[in-house]
Amino acid sequence: MGRYIGPACKRCRRLGIKLFLKGDRCYMAKCPIDQGHSIPGMHGGRRPRLKDYGVQLQEKQRLRNMYGMQEGQFRLFFQRALRARGVTGEMLLQALEMRLDNVVYRMGLAPSRRAARQFVRHGHVHVNGAKVNVPSYKTKAGDMVQVRDAKHSREYAKVHLDAAESRGWPPWLNVDKTEFKAEISHVPTREEIAPIVNEQLIVELYSK
DSSP states (O other): OOOOOSOHHHHHHHHTSOOOOSGGGGGSTTOHHHHTOOOSSTTTTSOOOOOHHHHHHHHHHHHHHHTTOOHHHHHHHHHHHHHSSSOHHHHHHHHHHTBHHHHHHHHTSSSSHHHHHHHHHTTOEEETTEEOOOTTOBOOTTOEEEEOSOHHHHHHHHHHHHHHHHHOOOTTEEEEGGGTEEEEOSOOOHHHHOOSSOHHHHHHHHTO
C-alpha cells in the first residue's frame, strides 16, 4: 500500500477520532471532529456496526495513522514489542513515542508528526550533538535532542515552540525553550502516553 496523499481530516472522520494530522488546525473550532461531521462517503450518515475483527482493525488503523506509519513498518514495531520484556501493548506504545520524529513533535518543534518527520529528514535536528536525519531513529532516556544552530531552523521551531508551551509539554521531556533543546528524562509510562487507543485490541489482532 502506497503513501496516502489525500485529505488528512478525512482519516479522522473515517476513524472517528482526532489523529492530530493537521497541526494547529486540530485545536481550532473548525476541526471536523469537533463540528460533528459524518464519516466520508455517500453513505456517511451513520457509522456501521463493527464485529470484533472490525473493532480490532479500527484500533490498529487509528494508532498507525496517528504516528504516520505504513503497515509494514508498523508491523515491524509490533514484532519488536512482542520480543521485548514486558506488556506487549505498552512496549509498542513506548517504542512509537520514542521515535525521533515523535519526540520532535512532542517538544513542539513542528506542528504535526508529518511536519516533524520532514524537519528531521532535512537535517535540522541533532541528537547528543550529532546530526540525525532518520525519523524512525530510536531515542532513549538521557538523550539530548536539539535544533541545529542555524537561523532558519530555529526561526521555524520558535513559532511552534510558543504554541507547544501554551499547551504544556509531556512530563518525560525536560524542554529548554531558549536553547531549542530537550532532554528525555525517562521512557514514558502508559499513563503519560494517555489512552490514545486500546492497545490490547491491536495485540489480539496481530496474534490471530
